[in-house]
Structures are given as structure tokens and as C-alpha cells.
Amino acid sequence: MQITKQADYAVRAVMYLSAHGRRHRMATNKIAMDQKIPLSFLAKIISQLSIAGVVHTMRGAKGGVTLSRPASEISLLDVVEAIDGPITLNECVLDASVCPFGENCKVHEVWCEAHTDLMNKLGATDFQTLVSG
Amino acid sequence: MQITKQADYAVRAVMYLSAHGRRHRMATNKIAMDQKIPLSFLAKIISQLSIAGVVHTMRGAKGGVTLSRPASEISLLDVVEAIDGPITLNECVLDASVCPFGENCKVHEVWCEAHTDLMNKLGATDFQTLVSG
DNA sequence: GAAATCATGCAAATTACGAAACAAGCTGAT
């Protein structure tokens, strides 16, 4: 019942980018050094964030990573789900058919409610607020 | 970011016990059959619940499993934490020292808040309500 | 001692984590 370290790293990387302004290109190894993230691991994470459309990467000399939209429009949920996939407290939240009891299950409701609360919380937290507030 | 299947099984097992009354001794294999849980896996889960003080087990013929207190005094949180250990959305929630940035981290606050919300939600849900409501 | 039942140790499968090697793309100097 935890987010993975990858997701934690991703959050920190996006925080770092947010703190340095949207237009500023940052090299991955700089982020890695500053945030104490294994470089080769971060490369993979950045790549996933890029696929998810959270950051924009440019290869080559003078290349680097930038946010693909303003920090105020990127939520914690965006970043975590880009890396870990959909957040689900229990399997049945996303797909009730995996449970032999399906919807006829009182606990199912509780999981769904807690899930919604958590999504709302993370979805409401944007990186602009995180770095400035 | 999910509870384990063990925890899910544990919840279902406690639900079953709650539905059948506190004094009624149930054999593990009956629970396993009814709730579609691998028998030998359930045995280990029951054992952990016993150590955590949620259920009381008795060996031997005519042995079985009973709730160790009324269903109304057992929360979802009790059962999940008995199996999966403390719920933590991120490592730093329980131990800020694992993070090189410690408390000076805006995200830390968010994790802690979300964590508290989740704990409250699960802690407020008791099994009496689950089986009767 | 036999049957029923929980307890515990062992093995397979999955996932997380990190490292390394290689490929590809951009820039700027020559």
C-alpha cells in the first residue's frame, strides 16, 4: 500500500522542474544529482513522463527536459499515475468483475469512496502550489 | 498502490465471521470454501489476524476461529493493518528521515494529509455496519 | 490413535529496483 519509488522520484523531478521555471531546460543528470536519484533510473522515469505528456524532452547538445505545460496545470495525480498507472486501493475499484461477489459487496463501496477521496486530493494538488505555497 | 490480496482475503474472512455471529466457531476450510480463498493461504492469514488480536483461534477437532471482540469494535483499518502492516502512501509519511529533504518538503504534507484522511475513513468503518447496513 | 484443525516452513511467480550498454538526435566547430 505505497506508491513506488519511481513515482516518488517522478514527483521530485517535476517539483524541481517547476521550481526552475517552465522554459528552463534542465539536463537529467543535473536533476538526478540535485534530487539524489540514480541517474539511469531517472532516465527511464523521464521517458515515461514524456510519453504521458507531462514533460517535453529534447535530445542532443543543449537538450534537456522542460514541463510541457504550466506547473499550475500539472497535478500530483498526473505524475503518480503516469508512472504507477491508475491508483487503486483494491483491484475491484476499477474492475468489479475480478471479485466473485462483484457489486454485491459492502466493502466494495468503501474502497470506491476512499479511492475517490484520494483521487480528488491528489488531483487538486498542483505543482505551482507545491513549489510556491 | 494497492492493498495486497492477503488483506482483501482477510477482510472477507472477517466479514464472514461477523455475519455468522461472534460466538459461532467457524472452521477455516469452511470460510475458504465460501469466500473462494485458497485454504492454506487463508490459514496463514488467520494466524496473523490471531497475532494481531482480531480473531481467536482454537486448535484441534472442534476448534476453529471466532472474533475476539464484537464486530462493531473491529474496523477495516484493524484488519488491513494486521495483514499489510501500517498503511503508508509514501515511505516518508511514517518516517521522514528516509527522505533526504525530510520535513522541508511540500509534498510530504500532502502525503500526510491524504494518509490521515484514508486512515480515518477505514478506521471509521466497522464490520457490524458492513454486514448489517 | 484417528480425525479434525491450526501452524509453519518451503517453493514458484511476480514485481521493484538499479545498472549498463547501445542507439539516436541535436549543436557547434572546423
Add this chain to the structure above:
DNA sequence: ATCAGCTTGTTTCGTAATTTGCATGATTTC
């Protein structure tokens, strides 16, 4: 243009931890 050097993207691999499940052992009642 071409080449050299910098930077990300992709793939592969190995290790370690966790999860899941099974088989066997230990304990109690009759």
C-alpha cells in the same frame, strides 16, 4: 557538409524483495 561531443531514448540484464500458494508438521478432541 562533416565530424565530434553532449544529451536523451530504448533495451537488456541481474539482483532482491514481496506476494502468493502448497505441502507438511503440530496440536487438540473424541
